[in-house]
Amino acid sequence: MGDFTTHQEKFADTSAAPLSLLDELADGRLRRAMEHAGLGLDDNIDEKVQLFIAAAAELRLVAKHRGTERFSGPAEAAAFWVPGRVEVRSNSPFYLAICLALKKFYLGTVVNILS
Amino acid sequence: MAGKHTDYAGGKSLLAAVPRGFCVVAMPSLDFSTCRVTTLHQGVPLGDRTVTLDLTEGVSSSAAGTTPSNATVEVATGHWSNYVRVALRRLKRNFPDLRAVDFCIGCDLPVASGMSTSSALICAVFLAVDYVNSLRGSLTLVSSSSFRMGRDKEL
Numbered sequence: 001m002g003d004f005t006t007h008q009e010k011f012a013d014t015s016a017a018p019l020s021l022l023d024e025l026a027d028g029r030l031r032r033a034m035e036h037a038g039l040g041l042d043d044n045i046d047e048k049v050q051l052f053i054a055a056a057a058e059l060r061l062v063a064k065h066r067g068t069e070r071f072s073g074p075a076e077a078a079a080f081w082v083p084g085r086v087e088v089r090s091n092s093p094f095y096l097a098i099c100l101a102l103k104k105f106y107l108g109t110v111v112n113i114l115s
Numbered sequence: 116m117a118g119k120h121t122d123y124a125g126g127k128s129l130l131a132a133v134p135r136g137f138c139v140v141a142m143p144s145l146d147f148s149t150c151r152v153t154t155l156h157q158g159v160p161l162g163d164r165t166v167t168l169d170l171t172e173g174v175s176s177s178a179a180g181t182t183p184s185n186a187t188v189e190v191a192t193g194h195w196s197n198y199v200r201v202a203l204r205r206l207k208r209n210f211p212d213l214r215a216v217d218f219c220i221g222c223d224l225p226v227a228s229g230m231s232t233s234s235a236l237i238c239a240v241f242l243a244v245d246y247v248n249s250l251r252g253s254l255t256l257v258s259s260s261s262f263r264m265g266r267d268k269e270l
Binding site for chain 1: 130131132133134135136137138139140141142143145151153155217218219220221222223224230231232234235236238239242243246
């Protein structure tokens with residue numbers, strides 16, 4: 001928190017960050033970032049990219065509505081991916097079946113952990 | 116793994132991330148005190164997808180089209196935005212000078228499937244707030260600044 005004030009000042013000057021996240025999302029860098037984060041061909045990356053683009057477009061509308069773009073283009077924006085989770089071992093063994101069905105689970109590792 | 120109640124399994128619980136979750140795009144709010152949050156989830160009616168939350172008044176919330184200061188309608192119990200409001204309120208308690216953030220969320224998690232949608236949403240709120248306020252090291256996946264500063268060269 002030592003540089004909290006510094007960051008507030010940084011964002012107060014929107015002219016310092018006129019880049020458009022929307023354009024960056026659409027040029028393939030987001031897909032590569034998601035692949036780098038561990039998502040594969042079976043994980044519907046294209047659908048997620050479309051969600052990001054739709055979210056960025058919506059945010060741009062919000063920026064226009066609120067005046068963020070009034071002077072020098074959209075303020076600095078960022079994209080985040082937050083995965084859901086399943087309980088592999090708990091009071092709900094049903095989740096184990098879900099996890100296996102999602103093909104993102106290394107059964108051998110879990111067997112070792114549970115044993 | 117935030118929010119996990121390990122007592123569900125007598126103190127033992129093994130969790131795994133899944134390839135479904137929340138797509139979040141965030142940017143600093145111009146007025147510093149009012150957050151505008153939008154969901155793209157198709158399960159939420161179109162007129163109910165945007166809320167405004169005021170950080171200066173205990174993180175009160177209002178429906179789209181009203182200003183927090185004159186809002187008279189509180190969001191109903193069980194409304195999706197309550198998770199956002201509670202997370203913001205808690206962060207505001209710890210960081211009184213919190214700057215507001217506007218963000219939009221998309222989600223490909225199945226509804227009510229036990230895949231921790233609520234926990235993921237709370238984590239998403241934190242990441243958005245953290246991005247604007249630098250509460251800790253950034254987990255930014257893609258950002259204008261990171262590209263400009265070359266932190267994501269491997270991408």
